[in-house]
Amino acid sequence: MDKRRELDAFLAEHERRAYRMAHISTGCKDEALDVVQDAMIAFVQKYADKDEADWRPLFFRVLRSKIVDLHRRRKVRSAVMRFFTRDEEGKDIELEVTASPAGNPEQLLKAQSALVALEAALQALPVKQQQTVMLRAWEGLDTRDTAIAMGVSQGSVKTHYSRGMAKLKRVLGEYWP
């Protein structure tokens, strides 16, 4: 049962960060919790027998995959909703959209919380840049492990990271001189 203890310790160490990453990416607490639970289950089923040193990039790979799945499902749902909400002339009827808690980065920069501003800026990034920045700058994965977690080449990681950081600097520069 040592393996179970090791898994428990590993997941306990990473669950909060994984949840915050999922929350930033999805903008919804409940969906973020579902994503993390699915990721934990898939991780133990697929990778529990792998070397413990490889667990971190593999766990974040599974998490990323679940987040991407969620975005895909949302896209499909949104397309279906658009189909069913066309008026007689075939024009789209505006759906009532609830603003995400993070909202518009520029508005939030005026709010007094650096964390809220950062989360808003992260949320505004394209998903790959957002995930690369969080894995590299926050989780501390190196380029190779980030590439494993993202399922892309190391060169691609470097590109997404530098573009993401440049955008964050532009948005947050005023806030964080």
Place this chain on the structure above:
Amino acid sequence: MKTSNSELLAGQIKEQLDGGLSTLDDDAKRKLKAARYEALEHASSLWPRLGLPALGTALASVLLVVIVIAQWPDTDITVDMAALQSGDIEMLSTLELEEIEELDFYLWLEEQNGAV
């Protein structure tokens, strides 16, 4: 050594997001703990189940393919059973569907490991 702007920003990002972890509400913490225990249950039930069904399915699939090829009416294909080493069957039985689906990733990973 001079710290680059990018490193400074990375440090600020880490500091802010780490700080945000301490503000997680109790409900989220409780649900995360429950999710972890649920995942660990899957791990516990996985150990004894591993092996037999996967091996059985893989063997059945291999045998089915061999029989179909051997019985195919208008072909001269002969199956060299001696060439089907036990190692091949073992390898097939350890392949999971996910690994087959993500073959590109594993090939790439192997390439990366080879390059190091």
